[in-house]
Amino acid sequence: MQFKNIFIYQLPDTIDLTPETLEAALALKPLLPCTGLDKQTRGWVPCRAGGTLVHAAGEHMLFTLGTEQKKLPISYINRMAKERIAGIEEQQGYKVGRKEAKDIKEAIADELLPNAFPVQRSTSVWLDMANKRLIVDAGSSSKAEEVLEFLNKTMDALPASLLKTDISPSTAMTNWLIGDNVASGFTIDRELVLRSGGESKSTVRYANHTLEGEVIMAYIAEGKRATRLGMTWNDRISFIFTEEMQIKRIEFLEIIKEEATTQADNADELFELDFVLMTGELSKMLNDLLAALKE
Numbered sequence: 001m002q003f004k005n006i007f008i009y010q011l012p013d014t015i016d017l018t019p020e021t022l023e024a025a026l027a028l029k030p031l032l033p034c035t036g037l038d039k040q041t042r043g044w045v046p047c048r049a050g051g052t053l054v055h056a057a058g059e060h061m062l063f064t065l066g067t068e069q070k071k072l073p074i075s076y077i078n079r080m081a082k083e084r085i086a087g088i089e090e091q092q093g094y095k096v097g098r099k100e101a102k103d104i105k106e107a108i109a110d111e112l113l114p115n116a117f118p119v120q121r122s123t124s125v126w127l128d129m130a131n132k133r134l135i136v137d138a139g140s141s142s143k144a145e146e147v148l149e150f151l152n153k154t155m156d157a158l159p160a161s162l163l164k165t166d167i168s169p170s171t172a173m174t175n176w177l178i179g180d181n182v183a184s185g186f187t188i189d190r191e192l193v194l195r196s197g198g199e200s201k202s203t204v205r206y207a208n209h210t211l212e213g214e215v216i217m218a219y220i221a222e223g224k225r226a227t228r229l230g231m232t233w234n235d236r237i238s239f240i241f242t243e244e245m246q247i248k249r250i251e252f253l254e255i256i257k258e259e260a261t262t263q264a265d266n267a268d269e270l271f272e273l274d275f276v277l278m279t280g281e282l283s284k285m286l287n288d289l290l291a292a293l294k295e
Contacts, residue, residue: 183292
């Protein structure tokens with residue numbers, strides 16, 4: 001298993017947590033199925049089928065938040081509501097207002113909810129005790145905050161805050177583009193987004209394009225700043241760095257993939273080795289990246 005899009009949270013230096021303590025806390029709030037009029041439930045699930053709630057390797061722990069949600073057919077609800085509204089208007093001789101139409105849709109949704117098909121998804125969380133970091137594998141900030149919210153309900157003693165840096169990611173990326181030394185071990189790839197401040201928010205995007213030349217320098221000179229930048233670390237991990245301090249589209253390059261597949265004899269060993277390699281490589285990369293964002 002490998003993380004693809006991550007949000008990084010900082011934990012207090014004083015935090016002390018063992019896999020056993022974490023396992024016991026998560027076990028108190030397991031994922032339960034949606035029943036009756038429940039639209040959604042959340043709870044902790046095993047990291048993999050047949051596994052434990054917490055998978056530990058050294059000072060790294062992996063755990064997973066599961067979400068079960070009932071999916072309702074919006075097009076069917078809209079059609080049912082349209083027919084019901086038409087019947088009310090024909091019988092009572094008045095036009096149904098916006099609020100009443102909304103209430104009708106909600107009533108139809110409640111009628112369908114007990115028989116709706118439940119869909120499950122999961123969000124993986126990595127706890128790096130060596131660096132006191134909590135890392136959520138999520139494609140959006142709302143999904144990451146969902147994990148933090150439920151984790152706070154599970155463990156009062158695990159306060160996490162979004163990682164802050166001395167130099168903002170946007171400032172650092174812009175400086176790297178105009179010739180300042182790129183962070184040690186990193187190279188710039190062929191993807192970039194530049195955006196101006198103020199009300200216009202005019203944006204220039206480069207995809208699979210060489211990021212050199214006078215045009216980019218001119219955009220920066222007129223006030224645009226880098227908000228996304230493709231990068232590679234030590235020829236081992238490529239990713240997109242964003243102004244929100246998110247790291248997206250993480251790809252472990254062939255050298256790491258080969259290390260995992262050639263050393264593992266079965267699925268259990270592959271899972272274990274994948275986790276060890278991922279946490280080992282990503283923690284080093286994050287340390288180098290964060291060092292470059294210090295004044």
